[in-house]
Amino acid sequence: MRLRFHCQNRVGILRDIVAHFADYGLNVARGEVGGEQGNAIYLHVPHLLNAQLVTLKPELEAVPGVFAVRRVGLMPSERRHLELDALLSSLTDPVMSIDMEGQVVAANRAAGQLLGVRIDEVPGLSLDRYLPDLDLPELVRRNNARVNGLRVTLRDTTFLADIAPLHREHLDDVASLAGAVVTLHRAERIGERIYQVQRQELRGFEAIFQASPRLEALTREARRMAPLDAPLLIQGETGTGKELLARACHLASPRGQAPFMALNCAGLPESMAETELFGYAPGAFEGARPEGKLGLLELTAGGTIFLDEVGEMSPRLQAKLLRFLQDGGFRRVGSDEETWLDVRVICATQQDLPRLCAEGRFRHDLFHRLNVLSLVVPPLRDCRDGIPALAEHFIDRAARQIGCPLPALSAAALARLEAYPWPGNVRQLENVLFQAVSLCDGARIEPLHLRLPEVGEGPLLAGLELSGSLAEIMGAVEQRVLAALYPRFPSSRQLARRLGVSHTTIANKLRRHGIGGEEGDA
Known part of the structure; x- marks a missing residue:
């Protein structure tokens, strides 16, 4: 029978409790002190009968400092042992605990299968039989720290071993080493695990x-x-x-x-x-x-x-x-x-x-x-008809990442995007729009929010659709020219001076192509 004593943490209380069992000729096989502040004592009394406990309980609860006595199913160490066994058994990788003589103290079922013995035959086995070229205790002493990814071959199978040293007291004291826990990972499964972590990407x-x-x-x-x-x-x-x-x-x-x-x-x-x-x-x-x-x-x-x-x-x-x-x-x-x-x-x-x-x-x-x-894979300048959908997607994603309201893309800004040659292709478009969303403090992304480095005027017409009439083609060219220049000359008067035409002509063209909004008349 196993008993739990909820008690005061005082000197001699265990002696006083055990004395009552001795008076009845009962042997206490094992005892443990537990609780958050050492305020519980667990005793295993194998031959204690229920009738005897009924008689003994008032006497035990009368011991100074004992508050309550009750039966329990397991001692704390037994519970931990069972939980650890269940945990280790659930692991598919072999796990072994070794002492500083290189002998296996405990192991899980996977380790037993690897070593070719029953789980109850594992304790006491020497790893020298299986790893003759590796002195594990010496490796643990030499490193006195965790070793990850040590390549070992055991029973014709290659593993990567993780070795965690066990200390009795001070972690940096080699003399306190009590052994190590060895976990073996099959080499061919390491990449599989990394991939599963990356798979969500x-x-x-x-x-x-x-x-x-x-x-x-x-x-x-x-x-x-x-x-x-x-x-x-x-x-x-x-x-x-x-x-x-x-x-x-x-x-x-x-x-x-x-x-x-x-x-x-x-x-x-x-x-x-x-x-x-x-x-x-x-x-x-x-x-x-x-x-x-x-x-x-x-x-x-x-x-x-x-x-x-x-x-x-x-x-x-x-x-x-x-x-x-x-x-x-x-x-x-x-x-x-x-x-x-x-x-x-x-x-x-x-x-x-x-x-x-x-x-x-x-x-x-x-x-x-x-x-x-x-x-x-074609460059972005050859897929300009896909830029509006790409831009919409990247703006939506940037707004979600930044946590700001979703801005719209103005016609002038879209024309600027469609006119640009994109030497960095889709990656550059995504980066430019992320920056534009971060710079935009209104409801619309305008050309001034697009930080596009100058790459020369030559590629400006690359990818131009030539299937329409001359007037339509020239209109498209005109739109691209105005969209490209407007961010540097952001008013109809400045742009008119740059192109050498009248202010009225430029203002009309900006309105016709939807560039600059009402500011185009300024």
Whole structure:
């Protein structure tokens, strides 16, 4: 029988309570002190009968400082043990507690299955049998701190081990080390977990605006190519959304539930790009982590790797990537061990790869391997008919993020957006409109809120629709010219002087094209 004594925390109270059980010839097998302020005592008296408790209870409650006595189902340590067992059993990763001799003190069911023994046979096992090349107690003493991602091989399976030291007292005292808790994560599942964290950021084809016929055609092509398990090359200028398109293709493929990892090859030193992509072996170079490092390819096992700016790859990396595309194999930096993986490769570039091949800066064979399937993302200046819908979407999103009322886009501001050549494409449009919403303190976004850097007058007419009459074409040109100049000359008189025409003529034209509102007459 287990009893809980709600009592005063005073010297000698436990002795006074236990004395009554001794008088009745009852052995107290175990005792624990608990409660928030040590105001509870738990006793396990195995042979205490109900009839005896009825007789004893008044005597026990008469002990000075004892307020109440009642039966309980479990001692606090027993409850914690059961809760811990339930928690550990629910974990799919093997978890073990070891002492400073390297012997297993406790483990969960997954660890028992990994070691090939029943759960009750785990305590007392020496990990030396399973990890002969790793002295875990020495590693714990040497580091005296948590170790994450230690690469170990146990029963022919590769794991990343997290090792948390256990101290009896002072956390920084090696002498107080009592052991460690070891959690083993299967290496191939690490990328899966990272991906699940990132997955909420991933968006499919529904996130790609298709207001322009060219974007609609691109999306139709991408939907057809997405399920095909072959390399995909996406070409387009900076800011056109190549990575967004790659993510959409991944999500629409049979690999959509597996990891998607991205690496931008531009600006990375060759050694860093190689270790990021392929990983490295333990002790591969000075300063390397002793347990080595998994590369993005291994973290992406079964999924899709996205290599942005692939044209910036060094010749050495091009050769390693070509070999991986040919047979799925590679070697980590500093390792002679071959690793084979099933990963789909999607690459993107804003460079002219055939020209780079002709100049000897990109391998012909790698280009042909990558160019099995290809998509070309058009620049924003070639999709001007989609700018109104894009602008509306970005303004709405910016207003939500900033937490301000949704402003309207004036006709003059829209004309300015449609006239601009957009060297930064959709990304630049989004940034410009976010800034415009933050600058706008009224109900409408006007041209003066659009901070557009000068890029020259030449591209101003790029993408101009030429299907109408000459008068309609000239009217469109006139509208773009006025919309482009009005922010710098924000009145009809200033603009008239700039263009060398009468104030009345400019005022009429501004009204006709809806530029500047009533201020156009000033």
